[in-house]
Amino acid sequence: MTSPRTIEASGLDGEVPERLVLGIETSCDETAAAVVARRADGTGRILSNVVRSQWEAHRAYGGVVPEIAARAHVECLDEIIGAAMDEAGIGWSALGGVAATAGPGLVGGLIVGLTTAKMIALVHDLPLFAINHLEAHALTVGLTDGLRPPYLLLLVSGGHTQLIDVLDVGRYDRLGTTIDDALGEAFDKTAKLLGLGFPGGPAVEAAARDGDARRFALPRPMVGRPEPNFSFAGLKTAVRTAATAIAPLSERDVADIAAAFETTAAAAVADRVRRAMALVESRRQAPPQDHVLVVAGGVAANVRLRGALAQLATAGGWRLALPPIALCTDNAAMVAWAGAERLTRGDGPDRLDAPVRARWPLDPRSAPALGSGRLGAKA
Ligand code: KG4
Numbered sequence: 001m002t003s004p005r006t007i008e009a010s011g012l013d014g015e016v017p018e019r020l021v022l023g024i025e026t027s028c029d030e031t032a033a034a035v036v037a038r039r040a041d042g043t044g045r046i047l048s049n050v051v052r053s054q055w056e057a058h059r060a061y062g063g064v065v066p067e068i069a070a071r072a073h074v075e076c077l078d079e080i081i082g083a084a085m086d087e088a089g090i091g092w093s094a095l096g097g098v099a100a101t102a103g104p105g106l107v108g109g110l111i112v113g114l115t116t117a118k119m120i121a122l123v124h125d126l127p128l129f130a131i132n133h134l135e136a137h138a139l140t141v142g143l144t145d146g147l148r149p150p151y152l153l154l155l156v157s158g159g160h161t162q163l164i165d166v167l168d169v170g171r172y173d174r175l176g177t178t179i180d181d182a183l184g185e186a187f188d189k190t191a192k193l194l195g196l197g198f199p200g201g202p203a204v205e206a207a208a209r210d211g212d213a214r215r216f217a218l219p220r221p222m223v224g225r226p227e228p229n230f231s232f233a234g235l236k237t238a239v240r241t242a243a244t245a246i247a248p249l250s251e252r253d254v255a256d257i258a259a260a261f262e263t264t265a266a267a268a269v270a271d272r273v274r275r276a277m278a279l280v281e282s283r284r285q286a287p288p289q290d291h292v293l294v295v296a297g298g299v300a301a302n303v304r305l306r307g308a309l310a311q312l313a314t315a316g317g318w319r320l321a322l323p324p325i326a327l328c329t330d331n332a333a334m335v336a337w338a339g340a341e342r343l344t345r346g347d348g349p350d351r352l353d354a355p356v357r358a359r360w361p362l363d364p365r366s367a368p369a370l371g372s373g374r375l376g377a378k379a
């Protein structure tokens with residue numbers, strides 16, 4: 001296996017030595033490939049970022065079907081990688097490494113992506129990086145905002161709801177996690193209950209836009225608890241009870257329930273994040289303006305949640321970093337970037353027999369919990 005390569009990039013950035021990494025993401029229902037560059041000063045740029053969503057293939061089932069997902073990855077991954085290389089305008093010899101998500105996620109899909117990356121590494125004599133999907137989400141702000149740790153990360157996706165103190169690249173301390181459903185999962189289940197589409201988050205958000213959130217008083221889970229954990233199962237039950245009581249639902253009923261759910265969920269998340277911010281402040285003893293709250297994962301697209309977090313950050317004097325929505329949801333640019341970080345640090349490469357891992361918590365010391373990289377979870 002070759003040692004990491006540094007190449008001179010072409011075009012406007014020609015003067016700065018860069019390392020280029022190809023990333024592959026197949027852990028759930030997005031097939032994605034991307035090429036990113038990491039400059040010597042630690043900043044990055046995206047040369048290509050190709051994502052193909054499988055929503056259509058899963059829509060009829062109201063959720064992701066693992067076998068269908070794996071087959072769909074097999075069918076289009078080569079083409080997606082070809083498109084990412086073409087769009088980047090580079091040949092294999094320009095790459096310094098290849099990175100693929102190795103977990104947590106759906107095993108079939110992970111095997112497709114990681115095996116493809118291994119073949120590329122072998123054929124083109126490149127270092128291989130088997131990436132933790134959660135770490136890729138956690139480090140995305142380095143690529144988008146040039147932000148380096150430490151920072152507090154709120155990861156809110158279909159499979160995870162966690163608060164992580166990102167101490168350094170490779171050093172993560174999980175402060176809190178969900179004890180039952182992930183926030184995205186709660187959005188998806190609420191959408192199903194209200195007869196809205198799949199994926200549920202955007203559908204609930206659209207329905208809630210004209211709703212009156214005050215019509216239903218829903219419980220705010222975990223509010224006031226000292227440790228910043230989350231719980232959404234009770235909220236889901238309360239939504240079902242409210243909906244059943246007034247069924248059949250009119251369009252107005254659906255809008256009002258969706259608005260009440262969204263507002264309550266955002267307030268509950270904000271309360272938990274406030275608690276984590278206090279913990280971080282007591283740990284680092286830096287002035288508030290030096291603290292950064294980073295949000296990642298698909299639910300970070302939700303406007304009401306973004307508003308609640310912006311308010312919270314402003315009130316605490318913290319900076320809020322929200323990567324662009326396309327880089328909050330699953331993509332391969334974040335995987336390539338995590339690989340580039342490891343390449344630069346001399347962390348790796350991984351062996352060609354590196355395994356996939358359905359469950360792979362970011363913080364190995366944290367107690368096992370549903371939201372920490374559970375079997376078959378979407379990340
Ligand atoms: O990180 P992500 O793209 O993928 C995985 O979880 O693997 O997150 C997807 C989740 C889904 O549950 C989806 O319903 C939710 O993010 N989501 C949203 C919004 N957009 C996506 N939830 C609330 N509001 C949105 N606008």
Ligand code: ZN
Pocket residue numbers: 133137157297298329330378379
């Ligand atoms: Zn994800």
